[in-house]
Amino acid sequence: MNTAAHRSIDIRQLRYFLVVAEELNFRRAAERLHLTQPPLSRQIAALEAALGVSLLDRSGPGTRLTAAGEQARAAFAQAVQAFDAAVAGVAAGEPTDPERLRLGLPWWMDMSAFATLDRAWRDATRQAPLEPLLATGPELLAALLKRTLDAALIAMPHDLQGLRHAEVATLAHVAVVPASSPLARKRALRLADLQDGPVFLRFARRVNPALWTHYQRQYEALGFQPAREADAPGTSATIAQIAAGRGCTLLPSGLARQRYPGVAYRRLLDPVTVQVHLVFREGLAPALVQALTDQGALFTQVLG
Template identity: 45%
Template sequence: MKRAISLRQLAYFVAVAEERSFRVAAERLHLTQPPLSRAVAELEQQLGLRLLLRSPQGVQPTAAGAQALPRFKALLAQAEQLLDEVAALGDALPRLRLALPAWLNLAQLPAFERALRDSGLISGLETQLLPAHEAAAAVVAGRLDGALLAAPIETQGLPLQTLGQLPLSAFVPQGSALARRRSLSLRDLNQLPPFYRFRRSLSPQLYDHLDRQYRAHGFAPLQELPAAELLDVFTRIGAGQGCTCMPAQMAVGRFAGVVRRPLREPVSLDLAWLPARQLPDGLATACAAALRLLLPGN
């Protein structure tokens, strides 16, 4: 016969039996007397015998209650030890170190963290916001367990898993004639030199990947300048100096004097997951699944 008896009921009985008082036991347990009395009564009902005798002089264990008291105390101590041992299993799990793009929409970051923790494969999570080339170098060197980054990119032989694509948009000065159009062609951008791009030395594969797409659509910038930082680029564009192309997600804030216009030609970069060599396959797969929560549109 199965009995629906909880550790809470046993602990309540032990407190009353030791204190010889429901009132004192309730104070010890930081609760009121009614739920304490109900719990002990439910325990007695489940066992089918009286454990405590109530009288105006106080509470006394019955013969059965006196024998049950040390046994229940030992059972509670054993349960506490077992729970400590199980909780300690989490300490043996790895603490995951990941790099994410600084321009990523982090609104879904809590859901991403919950998904990883719910997998039961990690004890904790540490995230850093890094440029793609720095993140890839840290993963290759083993300083990070993985990274979500713009690709293609050099990974020293580590496999990349593409999770999605980000289409590029044009960013032009608000006061320009191009800003009055609903969409732009790449070749329209030569009306607003210079064209800002990141230095090829930072990520040669990604630079060439975008350059091939530009040239396939007949676009070659008449004047090109290296983009130092996003804020610097958008400050210059807002002042009427030049234009650029990048995924809309990279323009994380609204910049005064800058407008975004969709491109008529499809140009995109990949969002890819780069796991480190030391990352177990199961954890790498769980990370890839959770990272999809961070992708645009999710």
């Protein structure tokens, strides 16, 4: 292995390999990592190419570790543990700004509940107040990787690139329809009701292929195939388009607390759900990671 190849290996690939080595099944490993199988396979292949050895034997009916894979599992586990300990040590020496804790929130969260969340957080933990940032999942993840956020609530699956995370909620969805539409006359809707309604708006697959696929599998299982479908044009524009009678969509139920003229929210009778995880930036002080994890119930309340 040459020096250039060595430098191409990152800690995320080691974490991915360790999960595959434990599961010996790419599908289960991808599910644990909240990835689809192709990007996971590409990362493992890139790791093997950089090392110049095969770590996994895929020639039989299952997946097995090679001799090099067995050696890598032990060595990489030690390396990841040492990396995490080193990062935690540096973080302990350079603590987070005591005046604030920068928390990323999904764009659809009801911010009228934020003051209650912040107050409950400070009362329970005696930690710094929360400083919120509303953004899409990919934007929140980018901010965590740049360390401009300390933690964020992100709808899964996402490729978290090795960041620590913990599940905090599984959210149901509501149908978001024009208030002028016949659909708004019903108290609750099924996906079948949206089938031939206004154009169905959803985020583009390229924005987050794994999350898009998560929803697509649920739609297919429920037999939902909208007659007309289009990429959602962005947060404000999507709401405006629905208010104008030119679209409908599904969104997590927490959005229903926010009122927009011309927009109606209706309970969805079909089980469309998404998990939300609390994701931590690399190097966040262990005490803050623990405090945030312990207060997961607070986040569940404001999300739901």
